[in-house]
Amino acid sequence: METVQESADPRVDRWSAVCRAVALLLGPYAEVVLHDAEQDRVLAIWNPMTTRRAGDPSLLGELDQLEPSADDVYGPYEKLLADGRRLSSVSAVLRDPDGRPSAVLCVNLDRTPLEQAAAVLAGFAAPTAPRPQALFEQDWPDRVHQIIGSFVRSRGRPVERLGREDRLAVLAELDQAGVFAVRRAVPVVASALRTSRSTVYSLLAELRARRTHS
């Protein structure tokens, strides 16, 4: 099992056993990330699925402000990787003896193997139907919030503190998901991202420009 760990942080010492255990239990398709809740960076990664490394600025901070939960456990949420892999993510706030949040544990499970098995079963009855399941999303605003929430959680900081690149990334996810083909989607996304309609259009234009100019 590959481990990426920069410095000997006491919190890593404290939690690494748990992280290793989870990473081993869930097999080769689970990534375990330990975030710093104070200094906003990655403490350690087991079985990394992306290129993130310890010390990267996947800052946290104020995770407890968004969606306060009774037991500090969030998820599972769905997340999309750039290469199309679909992840199930679970986050947990780890607190020190004083009760203050000191680290955030994220477990990302690659669901594609199980989904392939499910597709085999589903396809057995309808060999030609490309997607035998859902037609169109009825509660697409909920879906928008799910995608944004999953993204926010993976970055470990609330929506208000997302940078320009973060918003471009989450808009790319939403766009790839086809959100902007449905009517009245832009205002919903804008308010969900705590930004203005103009900005959403501007960022979308930049996305398209980047896509064509490369």
Add this chain to the structure above:
Amino acid sequence: METVQESADPRVDRWSAVCRAVALLLGPYAEVVLHDAEQDRVLAIWNPMTTRRAGDPSLLGELDQLEPSADDVYGPYEKLLADGRRLSSVSAVLRDPDGRPSAVLCVNLDRTPLEQAAAVLAGFAAPTAPRPQALFEQDWPDRVHQIIGSFVRSRGRPVERLGREDRLAVLAELDQAGVFAVRRAVPVVASALRTSRSTVYSLLAELRARRTHS
């Protein structure tokens, strides 16, 4: 195995063995329907899943005009029952020795058991996600055509000859599928139904009126 058969039609005699065999092979979840291609009615049904009976006016006629296929076999196509069951439908034009179409065989397979198994697998990795699979439909015009095509096939007559009630029914399916929440959907549906934009809006208004006044 339940069989609904009204009159001793020679075509029923000729093909009933095939129909019984298919109905037995595919178990209790397959419905086999033999349609009259000349007089536009149901000749016989094995394992009926709906309330249709032999002699019902599920007229056929001119099936060969729509989407000419080399081998007279259409599908499988997806179809929705009123109670939500999802079917895979296959149709075949049966021709008499002269080569003229005389009967149409339809096999409707209930996919819900297999889909439940698939849902178990898919849900294993994401217990809380209501729909772990697709986000939004990217090629929704294709989907519109699939729905309409499946409907047309189930009624056994081409789009141009659909009556008012037929169009209301297919529009209800499309509406329930959320098609009209996507941008520019109405013109696409109108041209697919070989009707005008005005008519689609009018029928949709009537649908809504019926839904609220009952």
Add this chain to the structure above:
DNA sequence: TCCATGTCTGGACGGTACGTCCAGGCTGGA
């Protein structure tokens, strides 16, 4: 044949949403 009924249709219309643009304000860094 003529009429009555019901439906479909193209056109036109007002209203809404869409996407773009810009001048101003804000923020973070030099």
Add this chain to the structure above:
DNA sequence: TCCAGCCTGGACGTACCGTCCAGACATGGA
């Protein structure tokens, strides 16, 4: 302090949406 970049509300033209209507058409009965 200035500067550069970004965000923002507002305004604007356009495209689309949904409705309405008068005429065409088909159907069926007198």
